[in-house]
Amino acid sequence: MYKVLIATEKPFAAAAVNGIKNIFDEARFETVLLEKYTDKADLIKAVADVDAMIIRSDKASADVIAAGKNLKIIVRAGAGYDNIDIAAANEKKIVAMNTPGQNSNAVAELALGMMVFMARAQFKGGSGSELAGKKLGIHAYGYVGKHVATIAKGFGMKLYAFDPFIDKAAIEKDGVIALDTVEELYSTCQYISLHIPANDKTKKSINFDLLSKMPKGATVVNTARKEVVDEYSLKRILEERPDFKYISDIAPDCHAEIVDKFENRYYATLKKQGAETSEANINAGLAAANQIVGFLQNGITTFQVNKF
Ligand code: 3PG
Numbered sequence: 001m002y003k004v005l006i007a008t009e010k011p012f013a014a015a016a017v018n019g020i021k022n023i024f025d026e027a028r029f030e031t032v033l034l035e036k037y038t039d040k041a042d043l044i045k046a047v048a049d050v051d052a053m054i055i056r057s058d059k060a061s062a063d064v065i066a067a068g069k070n071l072k073i074i075v076r077a078g079a080g081y082d083n084i085d086i087a088a089a090n091e092k093k094i095v096a097m098n099t100p101g102q103n104s105n106a107v108a109e110l111a112l113g114m115m116v117f118m119a120r121a122q123f124k125g126g127s128g129s130e131l132a133g134k135k136l137g138i139h140a141y142g143y144v145g146k147h148v149a150t151i152a153k154g155f156g157m158k159l160y161a162f163d164p165f166i167d168k169a170a171i172e173k174d175g176v177i178a179l180d181t182v183e184e185l186y187s188t189c190q191y192i193s194l195h196i197p198a199n200d201k202t203k204k205s206i207n208f209d210l211l212s213k214m215p216k217g218a219t220v221v222n223t224a225r226k227e228v229v230d231e232y233s234l235k236r237i238l239e240e241r242p243d244f245k246y247i248s249d250i251a252p253d254c255h256a257e258i259v260d261k262f263e264n265r266y267y268a269t270l271k272k273q274g275a276e277t278s279e280a281n282i283n284a285g286l287a288a289a290n291q292i293v294g295f296l297q298n299g300i301t302t303f304q305v306n307k308f
Pocket of ligand 1: 010057058078079272273275276
């Protein structure tokens with residue numbers, strides 16, 4: 001009998017956990033639940049004898065992977081798999097998967113909510129501005145970017161995107177202007193919504209040079225990863241441009257330095273909220289469970305993100 005660990009420091013909604021358990025019960029797999037753990041040692045202990053593991057932003061680091069003596073597959077119930085040490089997984093021939101698209105509407109709704117929050121002076125009572133007619137630059141046009149476009153259209157925003165990996169015609173079909181360079185996106189748009197993954201090429205890539213190209217009244221919304229924004233540049237632009245605003249779903253490392261100083265132009269969640277809806281938990285959690293059953297029973301590797 002296969003044994004599957006659900007390791008979620010930030011737990012799924014109960015309905016998602018029940019749904020995942022039902023899928024594993026039907027497959028005659030045993031489910032082990034490790035929620036709200038605060039010590040990595042608990043994860044290392046829990047992974048020791050399982051065949052598969054579902055995680056969210058939990059870190060599947062090399063030592064966690066090494067501890068999983070029977071581990072065959074790790075599924076990140078979500079989009080970004082920068083929390084899985086892929087080299088360590090490859091070395092042990094462990095399949096790593098994500099569940100692309102499953103939580104993207106939740107993240108997109110938050111991105112637009114964050115735009116409204118910043119445009120309306122953080123609901124502190126001051127006069128704000130409207131999103132209608134403003135230019136929104138969608139930086140990376142994957143599942144989340146596409147949802148952002150759909151919702152932003154309802155607000156009457158003018159839509160632009162930059163994504164070198166997606167055919168321009170596919171973007172323009174959605175009524176979004178596809179730009180050729182990232183520089184053009186930043187110099188055109190007053191609002192930028194970040195949807196790039198965090199990897200060696202993108203980390204710290206949102207730098208002063210790019211940010212300083214944005215027109216007056218600039219707002220950057222980051223529901224991607226804090227690591228993609230260069231924090232030195234962020235502090236500098238906030239300092240030099242009194243019109244510049246930044247909102248992030250999860251605080252940057254420099255949060256304590258900037259939170260009071262720029263309180264009306266900066267906001268960050270202290271725990272990642274993007275995928276924190278029961279719908280997203282159910283979509284991503286059940287997809288993860290089905291992918292594990294498909295792999296362990298039938299060797300199905302759709303959504304595998306590593307190669308070994
Ligand atoms: C993702 O990459 O899917 C999101 O960042 C969601 O992360 P979470 O599952 O930890 O909320």
